Amino acid sequence: MKVTLRIWRQDGPKAKGGFQDYSVEVIPEMSFLEVLDVLNEKLIVEGGEPVAFEHDCREGICGSCGAMVNGRAHGPTDRSTLCQLHMRSFKDGDTITIEPWRAEAFPIIKDLVVDRSPFDRIIQAGGFVSIRTGAAQDANATPIGKILSDHAFDAAGCIGCAACVAACPNASASLFTSAKLFHLNSLPQGQVERAERTVAMVEQMDAEGFGYCTNHGECEAVCPKGITINNIAAMNRDLLRATFLGK
Numbered sequence: 001m002k003v004t005l006r007i008w009r010q011d012g013p014k015a016k017g018g019f020q021d022y023s024v025e026v027i028p029e030m031s032f033l034e035v036l037d038v039l040n041e042k043l044i045v046e047g048g049e050p051v052a053f054e055h056d057c058r059e060g061i062c063g064s065c066g067a068m069v070n071g072r073a074h075g076p077t078d079r080s081t082l083c084q085l086h087m088r089s090f091k092d093g094d095t096i097t098i099e100p101w102r103a104e105a106f107p108i109i110k111d112l113v114v115d116r117s118p119f120d121r122i123i124q125a126g127g128f129v130s131i132r133t134g135a136a137q138d139a140n141a142t143p144i145g146k147i148l149s150d151h152a153f154d155a156a157g158c159i160g161c162a163a164c165v166a167a168c169p170n171a172s173a174s175l176f177t178s179a180k181l182f183h184l185n186s187l188p189q190g191q192v193e194r195a196e197r198t199v200a201m202v203e204q205m206d207a208e209g210f211g212y213c214t215n216h217g218e219c220e221a222v223c224p225k226g227i228t229i230n231n232i233a234a235m236n237r238d239l240l241r242a243t244f245l246g247k
Contacts, residue, residue, distance in 0.1 A: 063159030125204035164219035170211030178235035195242035
C-alpha cells in the first residue's frame with residue numbers, strides 16, 4: 001500500500017517550520033516508526049535531511065516516542081504509543097498528518113522532537129523519600145491493602161510520554177504530575193513528606209508554563225497507559241490540605 005506522510009519539518013525552536021509531503025510504500029504489518037525509518041533511509045539515499053523523531057524501546061514502555069497523528073496523540077489506536085501503532089490502522093492512499101507535541105512548555109528541538117525536560121524538573125522537585133527505612137524488609141512487613149496497592153501501581157504506570165499535555169486544550173501537565181504524586185503519596189512510605197512533595201511538584205509544574213486543568217478529560221482519553229483523572233482530583237485534594245491545613 002502507498003501512503004502520503006505530511007510531516008512537520010522545523011530546524012529548531014526559532015526556525016520557521018512547515019509541512020512537507022512524502023510518498024512511501026508500506027505494508028500493513030509495519031509499525032509507524034518503521035515507516036519513518038523507511039522514509040529516512042530513502043531521504044538519506046537521495047541526499048535529503050532525515051526526519052528527526054524520538055524512539056528507544058519501541059515496545060510501548062519507555063515513553064520516548066510521541067507525535068500527533070491526524071490530530072490525535074499517538075494516533076487512532078486506543079491505549080497504545082506511537083511505536084505500537086501499525087499501518088493496518090490506515091488505508092491505501094491515505095494522507096497521514098504528523099506533528100510534534102504542541103505546548104509552550106515543550107519547545108521544538110527539531111522536526112518531531114520536543115524538549116520534555118520540564119517533566120524531569122517536576123519529578124526532581126518532588127525529591128525522594130528521605131526518611132530512614134533501614135535494611136530491606138520482607139515484602140509483607142508493611143501491610144498495604146490490595147485496592148490501594150493496585151491504585152498506586154496504576155499511577156506508577158505513567159511513562160511520561162506527554163500525550164496528555166499535547167491533547168489538552170490548555171496544555172496542562174496535571175495528569176502526569178498527579179500520577180507521579182499519587183503513586184508516592186498513597187503508600188505508607190510517602191506519608192511523611194506528602195504535603196511538601198505535593199506543593200513542590202505543583203509549583204514546579206506551574207513554573208514550567210503548563211496550563212491549568214479544566215477537566216476536559218482529553219488527557220485520560222489519549223493516555224497509552226490508561227491513567228485516569230481521578231489522580232488529578234487526589235492531587236488537588238492533597239494540595240488544598242497542604243496549603244490550608246499544612247498536612
